Amino acid sequence: MAITTKQFQILTDINLVWDFLVDIYDRKNGSGMPAPFFEHAIRASWMDASYSHLDRLWFVAES
16 A cells, blocks of 8 residues: 655645545535535635645555
């Protein structure tokens, strides 16, 4: 199993995050986070944007 990371870039990676959140969201059992939450969170007043340079995506490639 190989793990790679990539710096998050909102214009090119937002769909990757959206798809991931849609895949893991389970409304019936109340687990996961609805996909629109991420778009709201990254621009919300309570989010400290000075840390956004630390946002990374992690990818796992199974051998």
